[in-house]
Amino acid sequence: MVSMTSAPQNQTQADTLDVQPDQFRVLVVDNDKAHAMTMAESLERIGFVCTVATSGPEGAEKIMAEPFEIVVTDLVMNDIDGMGILQLTKEHRPNCEVIVVTGHATVSTAVEAMQNEALNFLEKPLTPDKLRAATLKAAQTIQLKRQNSELMRRLDEKFGFEGLIYSSNKMRQVVQRLQRIAPTDASVLILGETGTGKEVVAQAIHQNSPRKKKPFVPLNCAELSEHLLESELFGHAKGAYTDAASERIGRLEYANGGTLFLDEIGDMPLATQVKLLRVLESGEITRVGENKPVRINVRLLSATNANLETAIAAGTFRSDLYHRLRIVTVQLPPLRDRPDDILPLFDHFLKSFSKKHDKKIRGIDRTVFQRCLDYDWPGNVRQLRNFAESMVVLDLDGTIGLDDLPPELIQEGDDLVAPVDPNPAVSANGEMPSMVGQPISEVEKWLIGETLKATSGNREEASKMLGIGERTLYRKIKEYGLRGD
Numbered sequence: 001m002v003s004m005t006s007a008p009q010n011q012t013q014a015d016t017l018d019v020q021p022d023q024f025r026v027l028v029v030d031n032d033k034a035h036a037m038t039m040a041e042s043l044e045r046i047g048f049v050c051t052v053a054t055s056g057p058e059g060a061e062k063i064m065a066e067p068f069e070i071v072v073t074d075l076v077m078n079d080i081d082g083m084g085i086l087q088l089t090k091e092h093r094p095n096c097e098v099i100v101v102t103g104h105a106t107v108s109t110a111v112e113a114m115q116n117e118a119l120n121f122l123e124k125p126l127t128p129d130k131l132r133a134a135t136l137k138a139a140q141t142i143q144l145k146r147q148n149s150e151l152m153r154r155l156d157e158k159f160g161f162e163g164l165i166y167s168s169n170k171m172r173q174v175v176q177r178l179q180r181i182a183p184t185d186a187s188v189l190i191l192g193e194t195g196t197g198k199e200v201v202a203q204a205i206h207q208n209s210p211r212k213k214k215p216f217v218p219l220n221c222a223e224l225s226e227h228l229l230e231s232e233l234f235g236h237a238k239g240a241y242t243d244a245a246s247e248r249i250g251r252l253e254y255a256n257g258g259t260l261f262l263d264e265i266g267d268m269p270l271a272t273q274v275k276l277l278r279v280l281e282s283g284e285i286t287r288v289g290e291n292k293p294v295r296i297n298v299r300l301l302s303a304t305n306a307n308l309e310t311a312i313a314a315g316t317f318r319s320d321l322y323h324r325l326r327i328v329t330v331q332l333p334p335l336r337d338r339p340d341d342i343l344p345l346f347d348h349f350l351k352s353f354s355k356k357h358d359k360k361i362r363g364i365d366r367t368v369f370q371r372c373l374d375y376d377w378p379g380n381v382r383q384l385r386n387f388a389e390s391m392v393v394l395d396l397d398g399t400i401g402l403d404d405l406p407p408e409l410i411q412e413g414d415d416l417v418a419p420v421d422p423n424p425a426v427s428a429n430g431e432m433p434s435m436v437g438q439p440i441s442e443v444e445k446w447l448i449g450e451t452l453k454a455t456s457g458n459r460e461e462a463s464k465m466l467g468i469g470e471r472t473l474y475r476k477i478k479e480y481g482l483r484g485d
C-alpha cells in the first residue's frame with residue numbers, strides 16, 4: 001500500500017511545462033481501490049481528467065473503449081498485470097503514454113517495461129509530487145509529438161511538391177490536382193509541351209505517394225529501338241538474344257512496389273504497346289526468352305508531348321492502352337501561358353547555378369527580367385533553365401546584364417559590350433575562337449550544335465562523327481536545349 005498525502009494545488013508546475021493538464025485523459029489502473037482513488041485525486045488536483053479502474057480486466061476494457069492519452073498502472077495485479085496493460089495500450093493506442101508503478105521493482109521487470117515502451121517506471125512509495133512530475137512529463141511528451149506531427153504535416157503541405165517552383169494560379173491548380181492524385185494508385189498520363197516539367201511532376205507524384213520508399217524508375221520510350229526497349233522494360237533471360245550474355249531484370253520488375261515512369265509514351269512501338277497492355281492487365285511479366293511469369297505491383301505514370309488521340313486515329317497508338325494509361329490526366333500549361341512562374345523559376349535557377357559554378361551573382365539588370373517576361377519560351381522551363389545556366393557561366397562582372405543574354409533574348413540596339421571578356425564562348429560567326437577557359441559544357445554544346453548543323457540534323461550521322469552513342473546524343477540535345485534538326 002502506498003501512502004499518498006494530499007498536497008497543495010500545484011498549477012505552477014503544469015504552467016512551467018507549458019501543458020494544459022485538462023487536455024489529457026488519464027486512466028489509473030490499480031486493484032487497490034483506495035490507492036487508485038488517491039492517485040487519481042492527486043492528479044485531478046492539478047487539472048488532469050482521471051478515470052479509475054480497479055482491476056486489470058476493467059483497465060483493459062476501458063482502454064479499448066476510450067482514447068486515453070496517459071495510463072498509470074500498477075504492475076502487480078491479478079488476471080491482467082501492469083505489463084499486460086502496457087502491451088495492450090501500445091498495441092491499440094500507440095500514441096498513449098504508459099507509466100508503470102510498482103513496489104516490487106526488479107531490474108528485469110524494469111527493462112521489460114522499458115522495452116515495451118513504458119514512458120516511466122515509478123517505484124513505491126509514491127509521493128504525489130513524483131506521480132505528478134511523471135504524469136506531466138508524459139503530457140509534455142505527447143504534446144511535443146503532436147506538435148511535431150503537425151509541423152511535419154504543414155511542412156508536407158508547403159514543401160510536399162518541393163521540386164516544383166511556381167506562383168501562377170494555373171500551376172497552383174495543377175498542384176492541387178496532384179495532391180489529390182498522388183496518394184492513390186491510379187495510372188496518370190501527364191501531358192504538356194517539351195520542357196514543361198512532366199518528369200518533375202511524375203517524381204513529385206511518386207514522392208507524395210505511399211510508394212515513396214520504393215524505386216521511381218524512369219524510362220524514355222523514344223531513346224531506344226523496339227528490341228532494346230522491350231529488353232529494358234521486361235528484362236531478358238541469359239542467351240535470349242545473341243548479345244544477351246547474362247540475365248537482366250527489366251525496369252518493370254525493378255520498379256516492383258514503386259513507380260514506373262514511361263516518358264514519351266507516344267513513341268512506343270505498336271508491338272511493345274501490346275505487350276505492355278498485357279502486363280498491365282495481368283499484373284505479371286515474363287522476361288524475354290523465359291516462360292515463367294513474375295507477379296508485379298507497379299504504379300504506372302506516363303508522359304507525352306504528342307497528341308495521342310491523333311496517333312490513335314493514325315493507327316500508331318492503341319486506344320485500349322491509351323484508356324488504361326489515362327485513368328487520370330494532368331495537363332501542364334506551357335510557360336508562356338503562366339508568366340507569373342517565369343521570374344520565380346529564373347531566380348531559382350540563377351541561385352542554383354551560381355552555387356554549382358561557384359560564381360557570385362550580386363545583381364540582375366531589370367531589363368533582363370523584362371526580356372524574360374517578353375519571350376515566349378518555346379522550350380518552356382528547360383529552355384529557361386538552360387538560359388539561366390549560360391548567363392551564370394558567361395557572366396564576368398557579377399551582374400546579369402544585357403551582355404549575358406542568350407541570342408534569343410537580345411533585341412536590336414542592345415548594348416552588348418561586356419565589361420571584360422577575354423574568352424567569349426562563341427564568336428559572332430559561330431566559330432569557337434578559344435576553348436581555353438570555357439566550361440566543358442559550353443564547348444560540348446557548341447560542338448554538338450555545329451555537328452548537327454553539318455549533318456542537317458541527322459542524329460545517327462552526328463553521333464558517329466562525335467564518337468558517342470545515339471542515345472547519349474539525344475540526351476545531350478535535350479539537356480542543352482538544342483533543336484536537334
Ligand SMILES: Nc1ncnc2c1ncn2[C@@H]1O[C@H](COP(=O)(O)OP(=O)(O)OP(=O)(O)O)[C@@H](O)[C@H]1O
Pocket residue numbers: 163164165166192193194195196197198199200201263303304305345381382385478
Ligand atoms: N515547376 C518547375 N520547378 C522547377 N524546375 C522545373 C519545373 N518545371 C520544369 N523544371 C525543370 O525543367 C527541366 C525540364 O523539365 P522536365 O524534364 O520535367 O520536362 P518534360 O516536360 O519532362 O520534358 P520532355 O517532354 O522534353 O521530356 C528540368 O530540369 C526540370 O527540373
